[in-house]
Amino acid sequence: DAGVTQSPTHLIKTRGQQVTLRCSPISGHKSVSWYQQVLGQGPQFIFQYYEKEERGRGNFPDRFSARQFPNYSSELNVNALLLGDSALYLCASSLVDRGTTEAFFGQGTRLTVV
Amino acid sequence: GENVEQHPSTLSVQEGDSAVIKCTYSDSASNYFPWYKQELGKGPQLIIDIRSNVGEKKDQRIAVTLNKTAKHFSLHITETQPEDSAVYFCAASRMNRDDKIIFGKGTRLHILP
Numbered sequence: 266d267a268g269v270t271q272s273p274t275h276l277i278k279t280r281g282q283q284v285t286l287r288c289s290p291i292s293g294h295k296s297v298s299w300y301q302q303v304l305g306q307g308p309q310f311i312f313q314y315y316e317k318e319e320r321g322r323g324n325f326p327d328r329f330s331a332r333q334f335p336n337y338s339s340e341l342n343v344n345a346l347l348l349g350d351s352a353l354y355l356c357a358s359s360l361v362d363r364g365t366t367e368a369f370f371g372q373g374t375r376l377t378v379v
Numbered sequence: 380g381e382n383v384e385q386h387p388s389t390l391s392v393q394e395g396d397s398a399v400i401k402c403t404y405s406d407s408a409s410n411y412f413p414w415y416k417q418e419l420g421k422g423p424q425l426i427i428d429i430r431s432n433v434g435e436k437k438d439q440r441i442a443v444t445l446n447k448t449a450k451h452f453s454l455h456i457t458e459t460q461p462e463d464s465a466v467y468f469c470a471a472s473r474m475n476r477d478d479k480i481i482f483g484k485g486t487r488l489h490i491l492p
Contacts, residue, residue: 269422298479307385307468307482308423321479355422357480367413368480370422 267292269358269371277377278346286341286374290358296320297339298368299331300355308355314339343376351378381406383471385483393491398456400486402469405450409471412445412452413480417466426467427454430474456488464490 270289278284290297296315300308313321314333328344337358343350353375357368382405392398404412410431415423429436429443429452436443440459445452456463469483 300480305485307383307470307484308480310479310481313479323479367425367428369425370415372420372422 269356269369271354271356271371271374273374274372275375275377277379280346280348280378282346283342283344284346284376286343286354286356286376288339288341288356288358288371290337290339290356291369294358294360294369295337296359297333297337298357298359299339299341300357300370301325302353302355302373304352311341346378348378351376381409381471381481383469383481383483385469385486387486388484389487389489391489391491392459394461395458398459398463398488400454400467400469400488401451402453402471402483403449403451404471404481406471406473406481407450408473409481411472411474412443413470413472414441414443414454415468415470415482417468417485423468459490461490461492464488 272287298313299311302308310323311325312331317333331341333339353373355373356371359368385402413428414426416426417423427438427441429445440457442455466485466487468485470480472480
């Protein structure tokens with residue numbers, strides 16, 4: 266079975282540009298979460314989507330947005346990129362059924378803003 | 380606010396010895412505590428987790444303990460092997476549909492030959 270897949274794996278953007286990152290969850294998983302991992306730090310929660318609705322939002326500016334599609338895949342959009350947005354962006358999927366919240370992470374998208 | 384503190388930030392142990400990583404959390408409502416291992420260029424991988432109604436859990440060479448009163452939880456790795464070298468993250472979460480995972484800053488574990 267395929268795990269969580271993210272695309273692209275690496276991306277270089279210029280300050281002020283916009284970027285879209287994509288995530289496909291494990292088959293059957295309806296919840297997708299996005300995390301930002303700055304070098305040397307733990308992942309920080311950005312968004313959670315469940316059944317196509319936003320269920321949680323972390324402390325990130327409005328430049329960050331996301332959505333979930335009917336097939337449960339998800340996109341993360343970041344507008345007006347800043348140098349500080351350079352990070353590994355991780356997507357996690359979970360079953361969210363009967364109280365379980367085991368999250369399975371993809372390999373991430375490495376975003377570099379220059 | 381919600382916070383998870385993790386110590387130490389770096390840990391070097393001789394192959395075959397044990398490694399211990401300790402964490403504390405601030406949110407009293409946290410009831411799910413996963414541990415992740417992250418290797419270079421990869422996403423975090425769940426290695427073990429513990430729920431708040433359990434004080435200890437073991438899986439082969441890995442064990443976790445939880446003290447809810449003190450808001451402490453720990454990871455113990457016994458008989459360490461070279462492949463255990465990685466960054467380990469503790470985390471805390473509320474186990475419901477709206478939860479989010481709060482991660483510690485990570486411990487870089489070096490297994491010395």
